[in-house]
Amino acid sequence: MKEALAILERGLGRAALWTRHHHRGIAAGVVTVLLGTGITAFGVAPLAPDAADLPRRLVLEDVTPLPLDEQVDALGGILLELTRNDLTRTSDTADSLLSRLNVVDAEAAAFLRRDPVARKLLEGRPGKMVQVVTGERGELKRLVARYPAEKSEQYSTHFTRLTVTRDALGLHAKTEQAPLTPQVRLGGGTIRSSLFAATDEAGLPDVIAIQMAEIFANEIDFRRDLRRGDHFTVLYESLEADGEPIAWNQAAGRVLAAQFTNNGRTYEAMWFQEPGGKGAYFDFKGQSMRRAFLASPMEFSRVTSGFAMRMHPIHKTWRRHLGVDYGAPTGTPVRVVADGVVEFAGVQNGYGNVIYVKHRGDRVTVYAHLSRMHVRKGERVSQGQHIGAVGATGWATGPHLHFEIRENGKHVDPLRVARSSEAFSIPASARPQFEALAQSVRTQLAVAEARYRHASAGNPPANE
Numbered sequence: 001m002k003e004a005l006a007i008l009e010r011g012l013g014r015a016a017l018w019t020r021h022h023h024r025g026i027a028a029g030v031v032t033v034l035l036g037t038g039i040t041a042f043g044v045a046p047l048a049p050d051a052a053d054l055p056r057r058l059v060l061e062d063v064t065p066l067p068l069d070e071q072v073d074a075l076g077g078i079l080l081e082l083t084r085n086d087l088t089r090t091s092d093t094a095d096s097l098l099s100r101l102n103v104v105d106a107e108a109a110a111f112l113r114r115d116p117v118a119r120k121l122l123e124g125r126p127g128k129m130v131q132v133v134t135g136e137r138g139e140l141k142r143l144v145a146r147y148p149a150e151k152s153e154q155y156s157t158h159f160t161r162l163t164v165t166r167d168a169l170g171l172h173a174k175t176e177q178a179p180l181t182p183q184v185r186l187g188g189g190t191i192r193s194s195l196f197a198a199t200d201e202a203g204l205p206d207v208i209a210i211q212m213a214e215i216f217a218n219e220i221d222f223r224r225d226l227r228r229g230d231h232f233t234v235l236y237e238s239l240e241a242d243g244e245p246i247a248w249n250q251a252a253g254r255v256l257a258a259q260f261t262n263n264g265r266t267y268e269a270m271w272f273q274e275p276g277g278k279g280a281y282f283d284f285k286g287q288s289m290r291r292a293f294l295a296s297p298m299e300f301s302r303v304t305s306g307f308a309m310r311m312h313p314i315h316k317t318w319r320r321h322l323g324v325d326y327g328a329p330t331g332t333p334v335r336v337v338a339d340g341v342v343e344f345a346g347v348q349n350g351y352g353n354v355i356y357v358k359h360r361g362d363r364v365t366v367y368a369h370l371s372r373m374h375v376r377k378g379e380r381v382s383q384g385q386h387i388g389a390v391g392a393t394g395w396a397t398g399p400h401l402h403f404e405i406r407e408n409g410k411h412v413d414p415l416r417v418a419r420s421s422e423a424f425s426i427p428a429s430a431r432p433q434f435e436a437l438a439q440s441v442r443t444q445l446a447v448a449e450a451r452y453r454h455a456s457a458g459n460p461p462a463n464e
């Protein structure tokens with residue numbers, strides 16, 4: 001149905017945008033920018049060559065998800081057919097999977113158990129994306145499963161499509177390897193409880209939520225500063241199998257540009273790569289979003305975001321006990337916030353296993369209560385490197401990371417250091433290209449923002 005809509009939409013004057021109602025039935029939704037038409041209409045064409053340099057973007061062919069006649073058939077039979085999607089589970093049998101998909105068809109269940117090709121659906125790893133089309137009585141008309149490519153070297157470029165069809169002679173199954181396609185999409189939402197609740201509601205992959213939190217980490221503390229009513233818009237690229245973002249590779253997505261309004265202030269960022277240079281995220285004035293110091297020694301994730309909220313009351317502010325505590329399960333990786341040299345890595349009374357790293361500008365960072373340490377005294381470390389793991393050694397009431405920054409021997413607020421630390425600017429030679437891109441990205445994010453605000457105003461919030 002969705003594919004049929006896409007075809008219709010392309011037919012009707014090749015409209016640049018169509019609102020895609022996510023299969024979870026969510027109001028906020030995700031808007032697809034159709035490749036080839038959408039990008040030009042969106043005026044973000046210069047993003048394409050940059051994104052093409054990403055290692056993930058290996059597939060440049062444009063494929064039509066399914067042959068046109070099948071789409072037309074699907075349109076003709078809309079009243080008689082039902083489509084359902086789900087993922088296979090470890091415990092699934094042919095019967096449990098079909099019943100979850102509302103398929104009432106003993107012959108199809110037997111076929112899935114017996115046929116050597118169809119059996120692959122329930123063999124190997126779970127998490128295969130399954131879509132079924134059923135008739136009026138619940139009988140299986142077609143089943144399509146999408147899962148990782150059979151050959152590991154094709155893992156990032158292709159997927160396996162297993163199709164079960166029914167004709168006058170009975171059921172038939174076949175598999176084929178088909179290319180994954182990169183799609184540029186727009187998403188947006190409003191914070192009601194947490195970032196992940198909002199991105200889930202908008203149908204955005206976790207990897208996009210996490211990238212957004214990392215990009216704006218120096219401006220917004222996503223663990224503590226989010227307000228009800230904060231809102232965001234994001235333009236991102238995802239790898240898709242027949243138009244569905246792939247469920248088996250969480251890394252298959254990348255933020256191209258984003259706008260986040262926190263407590264009434266709007267922050268913007270976009271990916272920019274000058275020809276021959278290394279890409280990075282910049283604000284629209286041309287300042288890099290990443291600074292010499294990261295705001296947080298923990299990567300943002302579903303786990304760390306939730307724990308931080310619960311654990312926070314142990315020590316309310318960095319002032320009270322001269323550091324910031326990040327609650328997280330034992331073993332969660334700890335990263336060094338800036339380039340430097342390890343000054344100490346060992347045991348100290350209250351700190352337990354602790355690492356001190358010396359940085360430029362007479363700054364020292366401290367990482368305490370670690371369960372594991374991966375570095376030694378004298379070792380050079382670079383920003384973002386994992387140097388240890390969260391633990392509860394020393395005087396700790398539970399697993400957490402105690403983190404400090406000292407400047408000339410005095411404790412300072414890590415967020416302030418991150419915000420005030422050196423950023424780098426777009427070089428003069430790349431300015432004109434940057435300005436043109438920033439202008440069009442800004443316009444498109446604003447248009448999208450208006451759209452999402454309008455959409456969320458017209459729909460009552462979901463229960464959370």
Ligand SMILES: [Zn+2]
Nearest residue numbers: 323324325402
């Ligand atoms: Zn502490």
